[in-house]
């Protein structure tokens with residue numbers, strides 16, 4: 001299930017997360033060394049994990065900051081897309097590849113950029129495009145974990 005977080009701020013602990021972004025206009029982007037891709041407008045779900053200093057709080061703060069050195073694949077898309085929400089699961093266990101597999105089976109999921117966010121694993125992609133907001137409750141049920149959610153305002 002997806003429960004709404006009432007923490008006020010995100011925990012500075014290791015976590016697996018899904019960052020939801022909205023892209024208002026389609027863009028063609030060169031994503032580092034990965035290549036050039038066309039990103040249609042709509043909703044994007046990026047699956048990642050935060051196990052560095054500051055945990056989830058530090059990672060999401062980075063995603064929310066617009067001005068920064070472009071380092072990860074998601075940084076290139078983030079420069080054009082607006083963060084909408086984050087769903088997360090606090091824990092040392094790295095769930096992102098399993099979560100990516102769950103997203104891949106969801107209705108309407110497409111992968112516009114092969115290998116996006118998946119440099120360190122064998123997943124086809126850790127980024128999924130949806131024409132409309134994906135059914136996060138269904139995702140939560142599919143991964144069978146207690147997932148919290150925090151939404152961002154513009």
Ligand SMILES: [Zn+2]
Nearest residue numbers: 097118121123
């Ligand atoms: Zn993976």
